[in-house]
Amino acid sequence: MPIVFSDIGKAASDLLAKDFGAPGAIKLEAKSTASNGVTFTVAGSKDSKTGAIAGDLKTKYADKSRGLTLTETWTTANVLSAEAELADALAKGVKVNIVGALVPHAGAKNAKVSLEYKHAAVATRAALDLFKGPLATADFAVHHDGILFGAETAHDLASGNITKYNLAAGFATPEYALAVHATNKLDTFAASYFHKISKDVQAAGRATWDRKSGANVTIEVATKYALDKDAFVKAKIDNSGRLGLGYTQVLRPGVKINLGGFFDTTRLAENVHKVGLSLTLEA
Incomplete structure (x- = not known):
């Protein structure tokens, strides 16, 4: 299967970054799907230190026969956004994505158009951010017999400057993967x-x-150990002594809880540690 640039090294990045709870916060996410396929997602989080609560309401509709997906989101910061995605309709492997956002009280707005193409061992993406710059970004990735290579760049059309360029290479098998960025x-x-x-x-x-x-x-470094089919634990540590611990448990179908936190092992007696909890409900 073709991979995009961000997939190079993704297995390691996910193991090192995900499922460590919601450090310093309590999060709740509830998902439900109507009979016509419309999905509703309500998510909220409370900062354990400041007590501030943030959340968003998302509605998603997918017409699989036409390859069309429509998503609308409204956040507690009064940001309205809409996204339309069209996959495999223009041609096999082509995906078109249009995203727009509006902040009514500030009069701020943004729009982004992107195009993705995947075929055999090649994948490429291009996007144009209409209100930031405008900023054009592009990336590509190729793979053959487990060997991966990709590049990414961004160009500010107003100033004419190249604002970003990245390279990545790797090797992947079902058992292990290596990557250099x-x-x-x-x-x-x-x-x-x-x-x-x-x-x-x-x-x-x-x-x-x-x-x-x-x-x-x-x-x-990080490790993940599956206790059974419904639960696993994770641990990570870096050379500065920051320890991350996480525990994920599926309580029942559609109900998942994740506990975790980050702890500074060089300052165990100080109030610098962050713990958190997230609960996901899905029907």
Whole structure:
């Protein structure tokens, strides 16, 4: 299957970043689907430190026969957004996406049009952000026999400057994956690995170096262990002593709870740790 640029190294990134609760917050997400296929999602979170509550209401309709998906979102920050996606209608492997956003009280607005094409071992994407710049972005990725390569760039049309260019390469199999990224205009370099040790155990690691920071290299490792088909635990730690722990449990079909947090092992007696909880309900 063709992969996009952001998929290179994704297995390691997901293991290192996801399922560690909602550090410093309590989150609730409820999903329901009507008989005509319309999906409603209500999500909210409360910051444990400030007590601030934020949320959003999302409505999604998908017409699979036409490849059309419509999504509308309204947030507690009074941001209205709408998204239309058309997949495989113009041609096989072509996806068109249009996103618009409006902040009524501030009079701010934004619109973005993107095009994606996937075929065999090649995938490419291009997007135009109409109100920021305008800013044009593009990326591509190719793969052959597990070898992956991709590039990404962004161009500010108003100033004529190239604002971003990134490169990535890797090698992936069903059991393990390796990836190397050069980002931030080739100033930041990262090497990562993912290993599916068994059906119950996974491991990942990443080393990152920013040439502007001198000789310092950041290293982080993570592991995931499936307790059974409905529960798993995760742990990660980096070379600065920051420890992340997570526990995910499916209580019953459609009900999932995730507990976790990040702890500074160099300052255990201080109030610098963040714990959180998220609950997802789906019907």
